[in-house]
Amino acid sequence: MxxxxxxxxxxxxxxxxxxxxxxxxxxxxxxxxxxxxxxxxxxxxxxxxxxxxxxxxxxxxxxxxxxxxxxxxxxxxxxxxxxxxxxxxxxxxxxxxxxxxxxxxxxxxxxxxxxxxxxxxxxxxxxxxxxxxxxxxxxxxxxxxxxxxxxxxxxxxxxxxxxxxxxxxxxxxxxxxxxxxxxxxxxxxxxxxxxxxxxxxxxxxxxxxxxxxxxxxxxxxxxxxxxxxxxxxxxxxxDEIAAGNFTVKVPNTDRKDEVGQIAASVRQMAEKVRETIAEIKASGREVTNASAEISTSTTDLSQRTEEQAASLEETSAAMEELTSTVRRNAENAQEASRSANETRDVADLGGKVVARTVEAMAKIEESSQKITDIIGVIDEIARQTNLLALNAAVEAARAGEAGRGFAVVASEVRSLAQRSSQAAKDIKDLITNSSVQVKEGVDLVNQAGTSLNDIVTSIKKVAEIVTDIANASIEQATGIDQINKALTQMDEVTQQNSALVEENAATAKTLEHQAKMMDEQVAFFQLGQNDRTTVRSTSAIETEIGGRAPAAKPAIAKVVPAKPASAKPTAPKSVVQLKHTGTGGALKKIETASADTDWKEF
CATH class of the missing domain: 1.20.120.1730 (Four Helix Bundle (Hemerythrin (Met), subunit A))
Structure with a gap:
């Protein structure tokens, strides 16, 4: 039925x-x-x-x-x-x-x-x-x-x-x-x-x-x-389940209608929740133990991070000094390059002057040759004049008394012709000597021009080498500056990491405390048998971790750099800001942002 x-x-x-x-x-x-x-x-x-x-x-x-x-x-x-x-x-x-x-x-x-x-x-x-x-x-x-x-x-x-x-x-x-x-x-x-x-x-x-x-x-x-x-x-x-008693017996589970289905679902829910809470209890105990280990480990990590931050700070200062030296070398190289370029320009100008001098000497030599030719003509004229004066004297002697005046004139003309011929000869000798000297001067000027050209070529090579040195020095200064910035950023990040490690240690302590509170709250639920287990004490975990040999501290080479001119950039506001208490010293926390934001940024 x-x-x-x-x-x-x-x-x-x-x-x-x-x-x-x-x-x-x-x-x-x-x-x-x-x-x-x-x-x-x-x-x-x-x-x-x-x-x-x-x-x-x-x-x-x-x-x-x-x-x-x-x-x-x-x-x-x-x-x-x-x-x-x-x-x-x-x-x-x-x-x-x-x-x-x-x-x-x-x-x-x-x-x-x-x-x-x-x-x-x-x-x-x-x-x-x-x-x-x-x-x-x-x-x-x-x-x-x-x-x-x-x-x-x-x-x-x-x-x-x-x-x-x-x-x-x-x-x-x-x-x-x-x-x-x-x-x-x-x-x-x-x-x-x-x-x-x-x-x-x-x-x-x-x-x-x-x-x-x-x-x-x-x-x-x-x-x-x-x-x-x-x-x-x-x-x-x-109500019993709401009060934390998951061992209560649920009635009407034998019914086949919706009420029986609800009763069966409630019984299954109570069983599942009981199992889940048991697992939560076990997980809470594990979280408590793990948080204690994390707290001790983060404390040690914080100390090492502070030492690393000090080392990075000293390295950054040394790199800033090196950057300053390379920058001065680059400036000197640029100045030498400018001087070499100016010397090259002066040498070029001297070469042009020598070239013009050679041209002028060549023109002087050419003019001396023309003067020699003209003097030769004058000498020929003087010789012809002398012959004519001689002939005139002969004719005057033949004329007797009538040609005496003419003979005097012919004698004077002959004397002038001889003097002109002698003067032309002297000038010719002088011009010949001058031409020889001008030729020698042209040769010397040509040699000087060739030397100047060689000097200009050498100066150009020196200028190019100095320019390459200046460019290399600039690139080197830029690279070292980027390395310095990277070291500065590494220093900032390391300092921030140190602060975050400290916060992690505090968070681990809080997590441990919250895990204990969660274990106490979960104890409110009644799960029947196998409900109590032991928990490792935090002090035992700290003793265990403290017994480990700490990592060796890295050796830090002390460098006394010149203090850089520019101020060190500050850390972002979204992370913990730190202040140096001394070169290579510990870090001091001066301001913190919200923990959630720090974890996201980290």
Whole structure:
């Protein structure tokens, strides 16, 4: 047999809700059907009332038509008759339209056929009235012509047509009475039917309402017994678990519904949490031991880091001194390069001057040669003049006394020619000697030019070598400066690392304290057997680590450098800032940032 505790809560609620919804839907459908039937009967009854009003209106319209026909028969002139005919036509049209508007309201074919017959009879009455109008018009025209015989004849025909219309009117009244009687009966039947339908719908609604309420009460009782009570039974073990007791027994685990599933999940959770807390306890003890070891190790590491920072500081100072020396060498090399370049320029200028001197000496030699040629010409002229003077003296001697004056002149001319020849010879000798000396000077100047060219070439090579030395010195100074910066940064980083190591030591102490606190807090939970284990003491760990041989301190070469001109850059604000207490000394913490930021930066 299927137990309620093995049926899921969803299925229970669905079954009860489904039954409740089913009966509620039946109740609603019954109400809707009853209301629809009552409404239909009421509408039909109201329609019969409209038919009764239409029948009454038809009788009234028939009376209006009869009155209009009477006015036609009593008319004495064509004008009076025309007015009566107009009224007759209007009333005929009104009665026809009203009767036609009632046709859609008839549900039964016999009633509809009856009212269609009434409309046809009204149309026939209108035709009979038209015959009376024609006979009355002819009678009035005959009276106007004073034809008594024709007037009497048409009056008789008018009376006969009036009798026919009267029979038609009586037929209309009979049909209307029948329609009124059928409408009254149909209305009464529909009202009785509507009342019966309403009574039946009310009875069905009461029955379905009682069933729906019963189902809701049963659902409430079942929910209290199969859902609420088991859930209340789960409260106590959950409170025990909340109080740290994971050995409590969870009830209702044998149920197959959602409550049983929750109970099984709670029991499994308690077991898993108990195992997890046991592992947390063991991990906490391990963290406590490890934090003690970390604390001792970081203390030793902090001391070594401080020594390394001092060594880096001294190395950085030595590198700064070396950088200053290399920078001065580079400046001297640049100055020597500038001097060599200036000397090269002066040598180039001297070479150009020597070249111009050689050209000038060559021109002097050329001019001396021309002077020698000119002197040769002068010497030839003097020799010819001497010959001419000799000839003149001979001729003067031949002339005797008459040529004595001429002989004196010839003698003077000969003397001048001899003197000119001697002077030309002397000048030639001087110029020849001068040409020899100029040639020797040209050779010497050429040799000096060649030497100057060799000097210029050597100076250029020296200038290039000095320039290379200057460039190499600049590159060396730049490289050493970068090395110095790197050492400075290493010094800063080492100092920061030293501070971070100190913080790590403090953090390790805090971690050890937190691990002990966590172990004390986890002890709040009751895990049953195997709940107590021993923990190694921090002092024992420190003794063990302290017994180890410390690492040998590195030897630091003491260097006394010149103090650099520029100030040392400060460490970033996001890490611990340090201040030197002396060259190669310990470091002193002066400012710290937040521990989280330091660890991220580190």
């Amino acid at each position: 299927l137990k309620l505790s093995n049926i899921s809560i969803g299925l229970k609620l669905s079954m009860m809700s489904g039954l409740g919804i089913l009966f509620a839907v039946g109740l609603i459908v019954g109400q809707i059907m009853g209301s629809s039937s009552v409404r239909s009967s009421t509408d039909l009854a109201n329609m019969q009332a409209d038919i009764l009003q239409g029948a009454t209106a038809t009788e009234s319209n028939l009376r209006s038509l009869q009155l209009a026909v009477r006015d036609v028969r009593l008319s004495r002139s064509l004008d009076q008759m025309q007015a009566a005919v107009t009224t007759l036509e209007e009333r005929r049209k009104t009665s026809h339209d009203q009767a036609s508007s009632l046709l859609p309201k008839f549900a039964k074919p016999e009633n509809r056929a009856r009212f269609e017959e009434i409309i046809a009879t009204l149309d026939q009455y209108a035709k009979d009235a038209k015959v009376i109008v024609d006979f009355r018009r002819q009678m009035i025209e005959a009276q106007a012509r004073q034809d008594a015989a024709q007037a009497t004849e048409f009056d008789g025909k008018q009376l006969a047509a009036a009798k026919v219309s009267l029979a038609t009117a009586e037929r209309i009244n009979a049909l209307v009475a029948e329609a009124r009687k059928a409408a009254v009966k149909t209305k009464s039947d529909r009202m009785i039917e509507a009342q019966d339908t309403a009574d039946f719908a009310n009875r069905i609604s009461v029955i379905l309402g009682v069933l729906t309420i019963s189902i809701l009460i049963a659902a409430a009782l079942m929910g209290a017994m199969t859902i609420a009570r088991p859930l209340r039974e789960m409260v106590k073990p959950l």
